[in-house]
Amino acid sequence: MNLNFSLAEQNKNAAVQAVGTEIEYCVPANLSLLGYRSAGFLVIGQDKWAYIENGQAKEAGIIADSWEYKVIPLIGNVVLETEDKQGKRVLVRSSMEHAARFGYIAQVLNDKSAARKVRIFNNEEEATCANCGVRLVTGTRVCPRCMSKAAAFKKLFGVSKLHWKPLAVGLIVMIAASAISLAGPYFQELLINGALRPTDGQSPNMKLFYIALTAMIGGLVIGELLSIVRARVMANVSSNIAADLRRMVYEKIQSLPLGFMTSQRAGDLMNRITADTDRIRQLIQELCTTAIYQLMLLIASSTLLFSADWRLACVVLLPAPIVAYMNIYIWKHVLWKLYHKQWRVYDRASSFLHDVLSGIRVVKAFGKESREIKRFRTYNSEFAVATIKNETLLNVLAPITNYLIQLGQYFVLLLGCNLILNNQMNVGELIKFSMYASMVFGPIAWMMFMPRWVANALISIDRVFSVIDEQPEVLEAKRAVKHTIRGAISFRGVYFGYKSYEPVLKNVSFDIREGEMIGLVGHSGSGKSTLINLLSRFYDVNEGQITIDGVDIRDIQQNDMRSQIGVVLQETFLFTGTILDNIRYSKPGATEEEVIRAAKIANAHSFIINLPDGYDTLLEENGNNISGGERQRLAIARAILNDPPLLILDEATSALDIETESVIQEALQRIMKGRTTIAIAHRLSTLRNADRLAVLEKGTIAEIGSHAELVEKRGNYYKLITAQRQMSKKEQKDELVG
Ligand SMILES: Nc1ncnc2c1ncn2[C@@H]1O[C@H](COP(=O)(O)OP(=O)(O)OP(=O)(O)O)[C@@H](O)[C@H]1O
Incomplete structure (x- = not known):
């Protein structure tokens, strides 16, 4: 994504005068503060910013004089807001097409204002054609009018x-x-x-x-x-x-x-x-x-x-x-x-269709069929009119x-x-x-x-x-080797954001010992699942390093690494096919004895053999013909079939009733023995047995230690646990009164 647009001579002179010769960033701010179209640019120099329009610096300031630079999305436009001694103020306004650019700029300004190293990992694609400015058809990167036909x-x-x-x-x-x-x-x-x-x-x-x-x-x-x-x-x-x-x-x-x-x-x-x-x-x-x-x-x-x-x-x-x-x-x-x-209308109509069809249960549950029919009619007739x-x-x-x-x-x-x-x-x-x-x-x-x-x-x-031609973000390094995981994990100065201008994890550093069970806790959105996504290498860190047994995970062959990690997610996905095939998914060559052993450990064997077709029971799409707890146990059996040295449990028991949860908890306790386990759970009581707990707070590790240590510390974990206790006490009281 272009963050340094070139300026016409006149504008460039004004920019140099306002921010100095070193123009580090320059992005269009194509609306005036009142919302009228303008041909303005926001220019960032080493320590100053300026808004340039028609060869003049209409506004300028020293970056360090303000703080809390942030992008506020409004209807059809965004503003870049900041705070200084006088209070909050809007610096510039732009149309939505430059929203991501402003996200980066806000980050740059905050880093500069706090005299930090500017961390900018620019991965975002342009949404409009750089040549003619037309919005690109979804999923394409070139404009058919401007692209080289040859x-x-x-x-x-x-x-x-x-x-x-x-x-x-x-x-x-x-x-x-x-x-x-x-x-x-x-x-x-x-x-x-x-x-x-x-x-x-x-x-x-x-x-x-x-x-x-x-x-x-x-x-x-x-x-x-x-x-x-x-x-x-x-x-x-x-x-x-x-x-x-x-x-x-x-x-x-x-x-x-x-x-x-x-x-x-x-x-x-x-x-x-x-x-x-x-x-x-x-x-x-x-x-x-x-x-x-x-x-x-x-x-x-x-x-x-x-x-x-x-x-x-x-x-x-x-x-x-x-x-x-x-x-x-x-x-x-x-x-x-x-x-x-016509292409854009078609795109909108087909994504609407996909959305509604995959969420048909919600549509039916809320009785919104006629609303969806009406909406489809609108898209359909829009497409017909365009055609x-x-x-x-x-x-x-x-x-x-x-x-x-x-x-x-x-x-x-x-x-x-x-x-x-x-x-x-x-x-x-x-x-x-x-x-x-x-x-x-x-x-x-x-x-x-x-x-x-x-x-x-x-x-x-x-x-x-x-x-x-897509270049995988997570590339297999040429030097990548096979590595037999023992289970010591280390996060070192990890920075990561799904949108690179919005960091989700900031400077995360901690170690997990071989065979240790560690619980990840924290508020919703604090970055627990993200941490696991990085460890599974679904994404690569923007900065920093994750190592397993001292080896950077980027240097381990992806397939080899993933085959040694067992993952149980809250949202289990089962394929259409038999129970046997589904458990075998993690190890296609597993014998029937191995499958039964894994099912027994996961407390799934008894319910499977009670089904009329046992292990040959055909599961419907996403296992809709068995219960949530049964699906979860099959997912656990699938995860452990391979006997992985590293186990990741992301809210593996959160959607279950107490009885089923205790069955699965008991299974998990057995499974965790002897292997490094990272578990996320909102219900903190399920992590009592963890060797240590890492508390995440807004993308950073706020504290780490055993349950007893953290309770004694009376910090974030203590607050979380007391809030949860009060909540469950209230629930118990309500139940008794009700
Ligand atoms: N695929 C994604 N694309 C963009 N942003 C995402 C994506 N997944 C998560 N986020 C954002 O990253 C932040 C951290 O999300 P994450 O799922 O890691 O939190 P969490 O601590 O696991 O939350 P929860 O306990 O609710 O599951 C959130 O602000 C979320 O909106």
Whole structure:
């Protein structure tokens, strides 16, 4: 994300005068404080800031004179607010598109104001096109209007070249088919000038007539046969290329980190694997059949036209550049905007659909079906209106374009007839010429509409390749090695934020001993799950280091490391399949005895064997046909099947009733013995047995120690535990009274 925009000369001079020669950050602040559009910039120097507009520093200040710089999101805009001796004040205002930039700037200003090292980990993508400022279609990084078409097609070519043999066959067949089409007018001329009305004045030559007729019919039959072969070859090639793309996107999605997955909607990713790859298939099929065929026909028939009569050829092609200009102009200034709107409406509608369908239980529970139907109707009709607008314009444009292009045909007839009357041309030549001319019009008219389907396909190419080319945030280092985990963990000066301008963990440092059970406690949102996400390497730290047995986790092979970590989350996910397969998920080669042993340890065996199909019971989507506690026990069995030396329990028992919880707690106690365990629980009583507790407070470790030590210390943990005790006492009292 660009945090240092370049300024025009006049603005730059004003900025240098206001903040000094070293301009460290410069971002657009494109609204005045009253909310009017402006062309202003917020400029940050070493120790001063300034708001520059129209070559003047309208506001300026010393960074250290204020504190608590923060971005306040309002409706459709954001303001950068700060506090100084006089109280709170707004420095600048901007539209939402620069909200993330302002997030970074606030962080920079706070660090500078507190004389801290500026910590800025700039990972965010631009949401608008850097060139034309248009908002990008969701999931794409380039604007289809400004993107390099050549670069997109080059990527496609990179995938297609693996299928060069059938492509070459298709191309040869296509060349043969166009050569046969081009021979048609020649035999037509032969039929008239050579057989029916020989130009040398002799009587009609019936032998030549039959030869020409047979050649024409034969050409037609062979041409059609070649078209069938061409279509079959190209359908195979394009389907295979689309299959390759689907495989590549799917494999990439599997290898991408959680950060990427949480930033994308599942429905959107599914679309990329299915709809977008299919659009690319259509493009390849269209490109390799119609487009190349039309282009070859255009080049060959224009060449033949010019060699037959260059004056007439010029007349034929006269309207083409005018029509091309008209089409390009309309595409750039009207159609493009309509298409962009259509894509965005489609995006909104499909994400709405995905949202509602995945939350259908909530919709039904609140009886909001009719509301959702109404909302869908709105999206649906918005999409229909956008499509109708596009199609109407195209349907008006198509006949006009065709008419203008075909105007040349009438000029040919006019001039051709004149030439015949003046004995400069004969009928056979005019018919041949006119047939070649009609071969030129088809490709020209067809190419006028190319921008439409190319633009559609470009969006798909970008959406597909933006996944394929995605650089995993969590990269496997070349030096990464296998490491047998013993279980000593160390967090060293860890900084991390999901949005890099909003740190969630700040300077976290603590050690976990081998075989120790450590409980993570703290208020909601204090960063407990984030700490676990970093240890599991779903994300990489922005700064600092996490080590296991003294080895930086970035130097351990990810698969090797994860296979040694057992994770039980609050939200268990079970796949559609048998109970046996679900437990086996962590160790596909596990024997039935191993699975049963794990199920017994997790206190799951007894409920499984009471099911009619036992371990072969088929679980429905996400295990909806068993209870929450049963799902949780299966998740525990799955986590421990592999006998992992490191166990992570994130609220593993929070959603359960007391009885089930005690069954699972008992199972967990058994499991934790001898392995390093990190457990998060809101119900602090469940962490009583932890060797030590680490208390997180707003992303930092506030205190660490055993239950007894922390209670004695009377700090954050003590406050948490007394608040919880009071709450449960009140609940007990209410229950008794009620
Ligand atoms: N995927 C995410 N993207 C952006 N921000 C996130 C994401 N996950 C968590 N956060 C933010 O990070 C902060 C810490 O979240 P985290 O889940 O680590 O807290 P927690 O202590 O585990 O909370 P809880 O006890 O409620 O589960 C919160 O402010 C949260 O909004």
